[in-house]
Structure formats: structure tokens, C-alpha cells
Amino acid sequence: MSATSTQAVRGTARRIKANVLRLAALIALFAVWGYAQGPGGASTLIVPKIGDVFDEFLQFLENRAVYDALWVTLTELVISLVIAALSAFVVAFWAARTDLRAKVIEPLLVWGYLVPHILFYPLIILWLGVGMSSKIAYATSSAFFPIAFNCLRAFRGVDPKYVSVGRAYGASKRQMDWQIKFRAAVPMAAAGLRIGCALTLVTVLVAEMLSATNGLGYLLKFYSQSFNTARSYAIILVILLVVGIFHLLISKLLPKNMEGQA
Amino acid sequence: MTALQEVIQVPPTGKKVRRRRPSQSAHRWVLLAVVIALLVAWEAVSRLEWVNPMFVSRPTDIFAAIPDVLGDEKAVDALTTTGTSIWWAIVYAVIIGIVGGYLLGSVQVLRDAFYGPVNFIIGIPKSIFIPIFLLAFGINTQTAIYYGAFSGIFYVMINVVGGLDLVEDRHMMVARAYGASWWYRVRDIVLPASTPGVFAGIWYGIKNGLQGVLIFELFISVGGLGSLIKTYTNRLEIDRVFVVVLGIAVISIVLGEIWSAIERRLSRWRPSSTANADTGV
Amino acid sequence: MALQAKNLEVTYRTAGGRSVPALTDINLEIADREFVTIIGPSGCGKSTLLKCFGGLLSPSRGEVTVNGQPVTEPDPNRAAFVFQDYTLLPWKNVLDNAAVGLHFAGRSKAEGRAKGQEMLELVGLDEFAKQFPRELSGGMQQRVAVARAMAMDPDILLMDEPFGALDEQTRQKLGSEMGRILTETERSVVMVTHSLDEAVFWADRIIVLSARPGRIAKEIEVKAPRPRSLSFIGTDEFALIRAELFRLLEVPSAMAEASQ
Ligand SMILES: Nc1ncnc2c1ncn2[C@@H]1O[C@H](COP(=O)(O)OP(=O)(O)O)[C@@H](O)[C@H]1O
Ligand SMILES: [Mg+2]
Numbered sequence: 001m002s003a004t005s006t007q008a009v010r011g012t013a014r015r016i017k018a019n020v021l022r023l024a025a026l027i028a029l030f031a032v033w034g035y036a037q038g039p040g041g042a043s044t045l046i047v048p049k050i051g052d053v054f055d056e057f058l059q060f061l062e063n064r065a066v067y068d069a070l071w072v073t074l075t076e077l078v079i080s081l082v083i084a085a086l087s088a089f090v091v092a093f094w095a096a097r098t099d100l101r102a103k104v105i106e107p108l109l110v111w112g113y114l115v116p117h118i119l120f121y122p123l124i125i126l127w128l129g130v131g132m133s134s135k136i137a138y139a140t141s142s143a144f145f146p147i148a149f150n151c152l153r154a155f156r157g158v159d160p161k162y163v164s165v166g167r168a169y170g171a172s173k174r175q176m177d178w179q180i181k182f183r184a185a186v187p188m189a190a191a192g193l194r195i196g197c198a199l200t201l202v203t204v205l206v207a208e209m210l211s212a213t214n215g216l217g218y219l220l221k222f223y224s225q226s227f228n229t230a231r232s233y234a235i236i237l238v239i240l241l242v243v244g245i246f247h248l249l250i251s252k253l254l255p256k257n258m259e260g261q262a
Numbered sequence: 263m264t265a266l267q268e269v270i271q272v273p274p275t276g277k278k279v280r281r282r283r284p285s286q287s288a289h290r291w292v293l294l295a296v297v298i299a300l301l302v303a304w305e306a307v308s309r310l311e312w313v314n315p316m317f318v319s320r321p322t323d324i325f326a327a328i329p330d331v332l333g334d335e336k337a338v339d340a341l342t343t344t345g346t347s348i349w350w351a352i353v354y355a356v357i358i359g360i361v362g363g364y365l366l367g368s369v370q371v372l373r374d375a376f377y378g379p380v381n382f383i384i385g386i387p388k389s390i391f392i393p394i395f396l397l398a399f400g401i402n403t404q405t406a407i408y409y410g411a412f413s414g415i416f417y418v419m420i421n422v423v424g425g426l427d428l429v430e431d432r433h434m435m436v437a438r439a440y441g442a443s444w445w446y447r448v449r450d451i452v453l454p455a456s457t458p459g460v461f462a463g464i465w466y467g468i469k470n471g472l473q474g475v476l477i478f479e480l481f482i483s484v485g486g487l488g489s490l491i492k493t494y495t496n497r498l499e500i501d502r503v504f505v506v507v508l509g510i511a512v513i514s515i516v517l518g519e520i521w522s523a524i525e526r527r528l529s530r531w532r533p534s535s536t537a538n539a540d541t542g543v
Numbered sequence: 544m545a546l547q548a549k550n551l552e553v554t555y556r557t558a559g560g561r562s563v564p565a566l567t568d569i570n571l572e573i574a575d576r577e578f579v580t581i582i583g584p585s586g587c588g589k590s591t592l593l594k595c596f597g598g599l600l601s602p603s604r605g606e607v608t609v610n611g612q613p614v615t616e617p618d619p620n621r622a623a624f625v626f627q628d629y630t631l632l633p634w635k636n637v638l639d640n641a642a643v644g645l646h647f648a649g650r651s652k653a654e655g656r657a658k659g660q661e662m663l664e665l666v667g668l669d670e671f672a673k674q675f676p677r678e679l680s681g682g683m684q685q686r687v688a689v690a691r692a693m694a695m696d697p698d699i700l701l702m703d704e705p706f707g708a709l710d711e712q713t714r715q716k717l718g719s720e721m722g723r724i725l726t727e728t729e730r731s732v733v734m735v736t737h738s739l740d741e742a743v744f745w746a747d748r749i750i751v752l753s754a755r756p757g758r759i760a761k762e763i764e765v766k767a768p769r770p771r772s773l774s775f776i777g778t779d780e781f782a783l784i785r786a787e788l789f790r791l792l793e794v795p796s797a798m799a800e801a802s803q
Contacts, residue, residue, distance in 0.1 A: 014370075014371075014374055015374070017371050017374065017375075018371060018374035018375040019375070021371060021372070021374075021375035021376070022375050022376070022379070025375075025376075045397070046397045046398065047397075100288070100289055100292060103289035103292075103293075104289050104292045104293045104296055107293060108293070108296070110518070111515045111518075114469075114511075114514045114515045114517075114518040115510075115511040115514055115515065116472060116473050116476055116510060116511070116514060118473060118476050118477050118480065119476060119487075119491060119506070119507045119510055119511070120507060121480065122480070122491050122492055122495040122503070123495065123500075123503060123507070125495075126317055126495055126500075127317055127318075198385055201385075201387060202387040202388075202389070205387040205389055205390060206387060206389045206477055209389050209390075209392070209481060210477075210480055210481060217389070217390070220390060220393065221393075221481075224393035224396070224397075229397065232393050232394075233394075236390050236391070236393075236394070239387075239390050240386065240390075243385065243386050243387070244382075247382070247385050432626070432628065432630045433630060433632060435599065435626075435630070436624075436626065436630050436632065436643075437647070438599060438617055439597060439599055439617050439619065439623075439624040439626075440617070440619045440623075440624075440643055440644040440647050440691070440695070441617055441618060441619050441644065441647050441648060442647040443647070446646075446647050450632070450635075450643075450646070450647075451632070454632075454634040454635075455634070457634075530675065531633045531634040531635075531675045531676070531677065532633065532634075532677075
């Protein structure tokens with residue numbers, strides 16, 4: 001057998017092993033579920049029938065209300081992401097221009113990130129009401145700090161080599177900012193943006209679950225509080241699907257080849 | 263010349279020279295000034311009634327409300343409840359996460375099979391599982407602990423795996439060449455080499471465990487700070503809300519700073535202190 | 544004699560299952576207190592050979608014995624390693640690094656510290672005991688690595704291009720110092736090097752390996768008594784042997800001829 005085909009066989013063997021293990025874990029999960037359902041005697045209020053959940057899931061895929069909720073959630077998500085990212089870029093860019101500013105702003109950003117923003121949510125509701133704006137405010141404030149921190153690090157960390165090249169070739173201040181510093185900082189800034197994306201998704205859903213009038217998180221809360229267990233599970237599946245697609249998009253748009261910190 | 267440099271580069275006292283330029287701490291003062299300025303601005307805005315003082319408190323009032331909150335038996339209870347829940351959530355998350363992370367990181371099949379899924383779980387908003395936790399464990403503080411632990415575990419695991427990837431073959435080779443048994447290899451090579459990842463993991467475990475408990479308490483009334491904040495907000499006792507919220511915020515910041523100081527100290531040996539096993543959120 | 548290799552053969556198996564012959568037909572004896580240098584084209588199996596001597600690698604065929612005992616796994620008391628890139632443990636201070644072998648052997652902390660300190664004095668670094676490796680220059684780190692090996696009181700010292708990562712100046716300075724130390728401590732040394740000068744300067748005997756799969760192309764004795772002063776570099780013997788090595792390593796046909 002030739003060398004490459006042996007290698008391929010070994011790789012395949014490893015993949016098969018891994019997939020068998022995954023499958024086993026999945027089967028175990030369903031087995032526990034099935035057991036709780038049948039011999040375990042758990043109430044359908046706690047553990048719904050697998051078939052019911054699946055039925056509900058399929059129905060959701062044709063349900064207008066779910067698409068409305070999805071639309072609301074996505075709108076909140078995109079708006080907060082845009083506001084957070086833009087303001088973070090501006091702040092980071094401004095702060096990165098002098099040493100003093102950077103040193104003063106950086107701890108503020110770290111502190112802003114350390115604070116559990118969720119505690120402010122009841123106040124935000126009080127100020128902005130239960131509509132979309134409170135979700136956007138909360139998600140924006142959560143995402144702003146890690147994005148800004150990473151961007152600041154990125155702009156500060158630009159290799160001085162590039163800067164001196166720019167200087168040597170007589171780049172103007174504006175050219176220096178855009179052609180040199182900005183370009184060089186893109187990878188790490190992208191890392192910050194990626195973190196921001198993940199964070200907005202998380203925070204928007206949490207906010208919707210805590211108090212809202214629409215959105216996927218709201219639907220989940222609504223069904224679970226009306227003890228419609230099969231539907232709650234099904235909406236969780238819907239959200240997982242959305243999350244999966246969202247992460248796929250992120251990994252396509254913001255490839256993970258650079259380290260960021262959060 | 264190089265030989266000479268070798269002699270003069272490192273001072274022979276065996277101590278590192280600390281150069282302290284006078285301007286080095288200047289930014290601290292500016293930072294303090296900025297924080298004070300922000301507080302003053304807030305106070306001014308509130309006094310000038312640019313915002314409705316009924317909904318937005320002001321620093322002086324918040325300050326004055328501290329004794330009220332500390333005197334409020336319910337508040338003290340809530341703090342104790344939440345503190346205890348957070349503590350146990352973190353303990354579970356860190357212990358299970360570290361053990362799980364070392365398993366996941368060092369057993370190749372497990373890593374092949376489950377690293378991807380665990381990574382995916384990290385990106386999932388954990389809150390969507392709260393209803394399931396409620397169904398399974400009931401409406402009580404114990405469930406808050408479980409949910410908090412669940413929120414943190416995966417971050418710990420992924421970072422521990424990242425830490426294990428920092429273990430270098432050449433150091434393992436040294437251990438072997440110098441006759442280290444399995445136990446010494448773990449203790450003197452694997453553990454220290456992976457500390458950056460473990461530290462990052464514990465940190466994310468703390469952060470997310472804490473947040474998980476708070477989210478859970480805000481979602482459903484099981485006592486604790488979540489309920490307290492909601493009660494105060496509903497009664498429009500905004501000063502008190504701010505005392506609690508800002509109190510927790512300050513505690514978080516102080517703990518975070520202490521944590522990074524400890525980490526810096528423990529990783530003095532590292533050439534650069536940024537070998538952070540990144541996990542995203 | 545201290546070390547003996549009989550019909551040694553090493554074939555690596557790559558992750559893809561391919562086999563790479565690295566060494567064949569190595570027969571070698573190294574006497575007590577003998578200083579042997581190994582030189583050869585890069586990738587010819589020098590490190591592989593040294594790893595077999597140290598028990599870090601079991602040969603595919605043949606065996607290595609030290610004082611008649613077969614070598615099957617590493618024993619730092621028998622043969623201690625000095626690696627090319629120092630590989631001190633960065634999280635241990637200099638003293639703990641020097642004493643790490645004793646620590647692994649389960650000796651008491653006090654014993655390790657005492658021995659480590661003694662060895663650091665030997666290599667002139669006792670004042671740096673409490674510092675971390677990253678605070679030391681490359682040359683100093685390599686001295687610590689030598690102290691770490693010597694702390695084991697090994698019969699044989701195995702050094703894999705110990706000065707390879709250093710610049711020329713440091714290399715020479717460190718080299719002459721090490722020469723003094725190694726000669727004083729009177730043990731067998733096997734040193735891999737890619738420097739012709741080093742190979743000649745240190746050696747009682749030079750082993751020249753041919754390109755992969757490595758086999759012994761030539762053994763050259765250096766008669767001048769050790770320790771040698773720098774003036775040895777100006778002698779005819781040095782020049783002649785160096786020229787011979789140069790021919791073997793730089794002229795392919797010469798090597799092929801020698802390995803017949
Ligand atoms: N672990 C390994 N797996 C496969 N091949 C190896 C391995 N280690 C070394 N080799 C191969 O064996 C040969 C000899 O390696 P080495 O002993 O390191 O050479 P040298 O030290 O003389 O440069 C090289 O061609 C190298 O590619
Ligand atoms: Mg080598």
C-alpha cells in the first residue's frame with residue numbers, strides 16, 4: 001500500500017472512531033430521554049415525547065409567528081451590533097492616537113467588560129420600556145467593551161515597522177491612519193468583532209427572555225411559562241438552528257486566524 | 263563584543279533592574295480624574311433635571327442610600343443567597359471543567375469527537391436552556407447553582423484544552439531524559455505549562471458562572487439579588503437599585519483586577535504574558 | 544570501555560506509515576574519559592544516534608550498552624543530555640533547573656539545592672540561582688543546561704550541538720570554558736556539532752557520518768593532548784584534520800568514497 005493511502009486510511013479510521021463516539025453520545029441522550037419518558041415515568045410536563053417535539057418543530061417552520069419573532073430578534077441583533085461596532089471603532093481609534101489616552105481608556109474598557117451588564121437590565125427596562133430599544137441598549141452596552149478593547153489593542157499594537165515605513169515614504173497623517181495603521185490592525189479588530197457578534201446574540205436572547213413583547217427569546221419564555229413543554233423544546237431547537245447558521249456566517253465573514261482577548 | 267554584552271546585559275546582583283520613569287504613573291491620575299469627572303457630570307445632569315430624577319439616581323443620593331441597603335435585612339439575605347449560589351456554581355464549573363478539559367485535551371479520541379461540539383456549545387446562548395433546568399430541577403436556588411455551573415463549565419474546558427496545547431514536546435523530552443516518572447511529568451511539565459490556559463479557564467468560569475446565576479435569578483424569582491433588584495425597581499427605589507448594581511460592579515472590577523495581578527505574578531516566568539487561550543466571549 | 548554500539552540501525556516510521564531509514568550499521572566504542580565529536584551533513588542522523596545512546600530512542604536493530612549494561616530507557620546517571628536549544632523549564636528558576644534531575648529522582652529538596660548550587664558555581668552562574676531562564680542570555684542558559692547534566696554525575700555526557708544556537712563569539716567563549724570544565728570532571732563526552740573547528744578542537748576522536756541513512760564514513764583521531772589551548776588552532780595537525788573534514792563534508796564524492 002502506498003504511503004499516502006495508508007495515511008488516508010489512518011485519518012479515516014480516526015474520523016470514524018470520532019463519529020461513532022459522537023453517535024454513541026447522541027444515542028445515549030435519546031436513550032435517557034426515552035427511558036425517562038417510558039419506564040422512568042416522568043411526566044410529559046417535564047419530558048415531552050420526542051415525536052411531539054419534532055412535530056412542533058416542523059409546525060414552527062411554517063408558523064408565521066416564529067418568523068415574526070425571528071425578524072424582531074435579528075433586527076435587534078443587527079442594530080446593536082452596528083452601533084456597538086461603530087462606536088467601539090471610533091473610541092478605540094481616538095484612544096489609540098496618544099499614549100496617555102490609550103493608558104487611561106484601556107482600564108475603563110476592561111472595567112466596563114468586567115461588570116455584569118445583566119444587572120442593569122431592569123433599569124434599562126424602566127427607562128426604555130419592554131420594546132426593542134431596551135434589548136438594543138443592553139446588547140450594545142455588552143458588546144461595546146470587548147470590541148473596543150480588542151480594537152484599541154489592535155491599533156496600539158501595530159508593528160512600529162509599518163509606521164516607520166509610512167513615515168519614511170512621507171505618508172500624511174490621514175494616509176498613515178487609513179493605509180497603514182488601519183490595515184495592519186484589521187485581523188485583531190476582526191477578532192474583537194467576532195467576540196462582539198457572539199456576545200450580541202447571547203445578550204439579545206437573554207434580554208428577550210427576561211422581558212419583551214416579541215422575539216425568539218420571548219416565544220421561548222411564553223411557551224415554557226404556559227407549560228407547553230413540547231413547544232418549549234421545539235423553540236429551543238429553532239433557536240439552535242438560528243445560532244448554528246449565525247455562527248456559520250460569522251466564521252465565513254470573519255475567519256478565525258487571529259487571536260483576540262476578552 | 264557579544265561576549266562583553268553577555269556580561270553586562272544582566273546585572274550581576276541577581277535582581278532585575280526596575281526603571282521607573284516619573285511619567286509612568288501619570289496616567290493613573292488622569293484615570294482617577296476622568297472617573298471623578300464622570301461622576302460629577304452625572305450629578306450635574308441629574309441636578310439640572312435634564313433627566314427625570316425619579317428614574318435616574320445621582321451619585322450623592324446613591325452614596326446616601328448605602329446604609330439603607332446594608333440595613334435592609336432582605337438585601338443582606340439576598341446578597342448571602344446569591345453569593346453562596348455563585349460560589350457553588352463556580353466551584354462546580356471549575357472542578358468539572360478542569361477535569362473534563364484535561365480529559366478532553368489529552369485523550370485523542372475524545373478530542374476528535376467532542377472538541378467541536380463543546381466549542382459549538384460555547385457559542386450557544388445558555389439562557390435558552392433555563393426552561394429545561396426549571397423543569398428538571400424545579401424553581402429553587404439549587405437550580406440557580408446548576409445553571410450557573412452549566413454556564414461556566416464549557417469555557418473552563420475549552421481553555422484547559424488550549425492550555426494543554428501549550429505543553430511542548432521538547433520539555434516532555436527533557437523530563438524523559440532526566441528520568442521523570444509519569445507523576446513528575448504531570449506535576450512539573452504538564453501542569454505548569456498549561457497554567458495559562460487553566461487560569462484563563464477559571465477566569466471565564468468565574469465570569470460566566472456569576473453571570474449565569476444572576477440571569478437565572480432575574481428570570482425567575484428564587485430570591486437573591488435578581489429578585490431584590492426587581493423588587494427595588496418595581497418600587498421605584500432607584501437609589502437602592504444603583505447601590506446594589508454598582509456595588510456588584512465594583513466588586514467585579516476589584517476581583518478582576520486582583521485576579522489579573524495574581525495571574526501576572528504566577529506567570530512571571532513567561533516571556534510574554536499574552537499567551538491567552540482565546541475562546542471568544 | 545564506557546559505551547558501545549553494536550550493529551545499530553534506526554528506521555523511523557512517519558505518521559503516514561512511511562519508513563525513513565535514519566541510521567544503518569553503526570558500530571562504535573567510546574572509552575572512559577574519551578571526548579568524541581560527531582559531525583555529518585544535516586539530517587544524517589546525528590541526533591538520532593545521540594538519542595539511542597541516551598535511551599531516548601530504541602533502535603530498530605542492534606543495541607547500545609554502557610559498561611556492559613544494555614540501554615533501554617533514559618538514565619541520567621548513566622548518560623545525561625544537553626540539548627541544542629537548552630530547553631530549560633521556563634517556569635523553574637535557574638537553581639531548580641540545575642537540580643531537576645535530582646528532583647525527578649525523588650531526592651530531597653536540600654540535597655538538590657546543594658548539588659545544584661555546586662554545579663552552578665562550576666559553570667559560574669551561582670549568582671543567578673534565583674532568576675528565571677528568560678532573564679538569562681542564550682550562553683548562560685546553555686551553561687545551566689550543562690550544570691543540569693553534570694548534577695547527575697553521569698558517566699557520559701551527551702551533547703547535541705550544545706553551542707549551535709549561539710552566536711560565534713559567545714560560542715567560542717563558552718566553548719573554551721566548557722572545555723575546561725569537561726576536562727576537569729573527567730568523564731566521557733559525546734558531542735554532536737556542525738562546526739568543523741569545534742569537531743577538531745575538542746575531540747580525541749571525530750566520527751564522520753555520511754548522508755542519510757547515516758553510517759560511519761570515517762573515524763579520525765586527534766592526537767594532541769587535552770585540554771588544549773587556543774594555540775592548538777594554529778598547529779599543522781589542526782589544519783590537516785580540518786581540511787580532511789572539509790573535504791569529506793563538502794565534496795560529495797569524497798564522502799561516498801570514504802563510506803565504501
Ligand atoms: N520522529 C521522526 N519521524 C520521522 N523521521 C524522523 C524523525 N526524527 C528524525 N527523522 C528523520 O531522520 C533523519 C535524521 O534525523 P536527525 O537525527 O535529527 O538528523 P541530524 O541531527 O543529523 O540533523 C532526518 O532525515 C529526519 O528527517
Ligand atoms: Mg540534530
